[in-house]
Amino acid sequence: MSAESLNPREIALQQFEKAADIMKLDPGLKEILSKPKIQVTVSVPVEMDDGSVKVFTGHRVIYNIARGPGKGGIRFHPAVTLDEVTALAEWMTWKTAVVNIPFGGAKGGIAVDPSKLSVGEIERLTRRYTAEIIKIIGPEEDVPAPDVNTGPREMAWIMDTYSMHIGRTENAVVTGKPGVLGGSRGRPEATGRGVYYVAMRAAEHKGINLVGAKIAIQGFGNVGSHAALFLHEHGAKIVAVSDATGAVFAKGDRIDIPTLFEKVQETKSVVKAAAGMSDVEIVENVKEGNLRVLTADVDILIPAALENSITSDIMKDIKAQVIIEAANGPTTPVAEEYLVSKGKLIVPDIYANAGGVTVSYFEWVQNRQGFYWTLEEVRERLKIIMDQSFDDIVRMMNEYDVPMREAAYILAISRVAEVTRMRGLYA
Secondary structure, three states, X not given: OOOOOOOHHHHHHHHHHHHHHHOOOOHHHHHHHOOOOEEEEEEEEEEOOOOOEEEEEEEEEEEEOOOOOEEEEEEEOOOOOHHHHHHHHHHXXXXXXXXXXXXXXXXXXXXXXXXXXXXXXXXXXXXXXXXXXXXXXXXXXXXXXXXXXXXXXXXXXXXXXXXXXXXXXXXXXXOOOOHHHOOOOOOOOHHHHHHHHHHHHHHHHHOOOOOOOEEEEEOOOHHHHHHHHHHHHHOOEEEEEEEOOEEEEEOOOOOOHHHHHHHHHHHOOHHHHHOOOOOEEEEOOHHHHHHHHHOOOOOEEEEOOOOOOEOOOOHHHOOOOEEEOOOOOOEOHHHHHHHHHOOOEEEOHHHHOXXXXXXXXXXXXXXXXXXXXXXXXXXXXXXXXXXXXXHHHHHHHHHHOOOHHHHHHHHHHHHHHHHHHHHOOOO
């Protein structure tokens, strides 16, 4: 590994400070916006199925609430740290601002490998974690959502635990819930559909015809798989995909994404799902597979896995002309500087994967209204917001003559700074 910093908190601050300096942000506002509002670390004791007790470490960070309640997912992953959660909470702050929805930014996580726990142990872990952070979450305070290794099931448990504590049903405390508990139509596909809408605009901006364009996707979870499905339906050629089990490459014109998508829902593995499919090459070596996906000879690359996938180690081998960051923080600053210098368009995470939080906002609104929208309405409203945000970012690119990430940050920071300035300092 190169000497570049891969600490997500340091990367997030570096990205913020670079944009703040370009826009000549007031030093006082810069100081305020560079610090998280609340950082909570909790011990989460859980009785295991064998009667023993294990204590896990959980975090919840509310970075900024100047524009509205905190908003951000909860992830269950062995690599969760306070620095990572803080960086993700900061990115959520800019993400909600760049698409101009009335939320701030937050994030949570527990350092745990849920694949080693039973369903009962995961439920007890989720409920105890909820109880530990219950004083800082709520529909008007901080609204969690699913993230890595969490989904509608965990959100249902959080909602129920919170509701039991306050003595009434409150479904607006989380988003990403099952539909019968107030989940929005279109939420499971939202981030992937947002990536698809972004790809349409980014390809057009770069002069690439999306119909027939070659695309590689690193990460075939909920986000990557849905993005692949919608892009395939549009006429793009998905030629390489990977996940934590390996990678699949097209031997022919393209991968049969609808078939792979359906099988992955059952197998939870692209390698297992591709077994028996014709015209594909399967690579079971995860490191080799991911490297080949990232450096594939394609028009568009979509990193949809975890942070720091594109580093200085591989930046010179990246062939895609457009990189759409469906994951949070997949490109390090060193790698980005090099890639931009080579004329690559990097669509930053704070915009590229904002489809999920946008539809989470729709869910929150519907919960509070007690009135629910059709799938067509959700999709139409999501496209309007993603298109408008793209136009706003391009306007900043032209005004400041900067790459897309700096433009998105300037747009987001200016919105949060304006509200902070108008609200003033309470003393």
